[in-house]
Amino acid sequence: MTKTKKKEIPPQQANKGSQAVASQVNTIVIQKPKIEILVGGPYKLNGEEHNYGHTALRVTTNNIDIIYDFGRYGKTWGTGDSEGEGVLNVWDNFQKYIAAENSLGRKTSGFVYNIEAQKADLIIKWYQALIEGGKLMTSRSGMKRYKIQHDYHALSFNCTTISLDGARRGIEGIDAGSAKFIEGRSLKFSEKLASRAVGWPNKLFMPADLHAFLTSKKDTVKINEYKNK
Template identity: 45%
Template sequence: MVQPTRTSSTAEIAKNAGAPGKTTKTNQVVVSGSYMEILIGGPYARDKEEHLFGHAALHVFVGGNDFIYDFGRYGRTWGNFDSEGEGVLNVWTSFKTYISGENSLGRVTTGFVYNLDKAKAQAIVAYFDGVIAQKKEIRKKTAAVTRYVLLGDYHPTVNNCTTVTIDGAKISGKPIVQNPSEYSEMRGLSWVERQAARTQKSTQDGIFMPADLQAMLEGNTEARYDKKNIYK
């Protein structure tokens, strides 16, 4: 795996990496095609506490590089039940490291893979570069992940892991949102939480829960996924 340097934007890395070159019979380079993978993390339990909300993230593979966009409440929180907070985006450059962390929670993650041409995959990376460019600060930086505090705060129904994943995936041009009203059941919320959510602002698509997104992807007849991966 070629790790991107920190001196160029991720869009530049995606554009330049994996450029065609001369090969020989004894030293042949195989370059995999570009794709995006919508990752849906299921519920899990830890220390006798159930976490039923699930999680969503977007994995883009282009030019031999992984980019995983993982938005959530990874900073300060506030509001009822700490339901709001700083909008924090983790950008991972190692899929193995990202998924190992999810597996360590005991959750099952389902990946919906959509093959893309290189330009479409690069467009997703460029979109997130634009989001990151408006960051408030960089809070963490390692070889595998950089954590950004974004301008937009986390909100449980309009700006969360699911909505950020959907917004990024739409850049691909794949019509992943189909008949959202049929799937917006607020899976993962208790009855009380559903009543509270109905009093909140709603997204344009009406899908803000990871399990609802998964159900919509499963049922989509216009943009079928090319492959489904199970990570556990």
């Protein structure tokens, strides 16, 4: 019988191998904090046109992925339901949020910007203050819904204005130069007349106007497109 001699591995080589394995195991990908301004387009549901669009703000860090989604999700009143309870949905699952948007048949554009970690904290604290002043309405997997103290108003406190208010905590002046884009895109002619009669806003308030403005900006890191295939 032929004996096979066991090959000895020098200690220094063995150490190198264990170091390589340890290096692979301990590798951590650090994600730079970002905001993503999510602008949803119009859609048609059950034969009814929904032209206004929607805006929400996503904040991502190395251990957080949260979406702030404000809108008319409660009682409404006023001409054309232009006012209502201020309701803020807070999502901790982006896939569930975007699946809900996609289910409507709308396309959502995500405008991504890098921010500093402390700025991400400022955004989260600002929204948290809104939540703490209100009350929890409902909770389900991936999302909690809060009624905040500030009521919804189509021209002054809506999904677009509150998303930009949050975004400014991350990037001061993110909407600088946006005045010329305030056209009221997606509004009917009669709605524009009514809006001008009560006072035309001096800041972006329509999702389509915001989309046009953000598309024109040069400092956007990337633009994601979300829609059903």
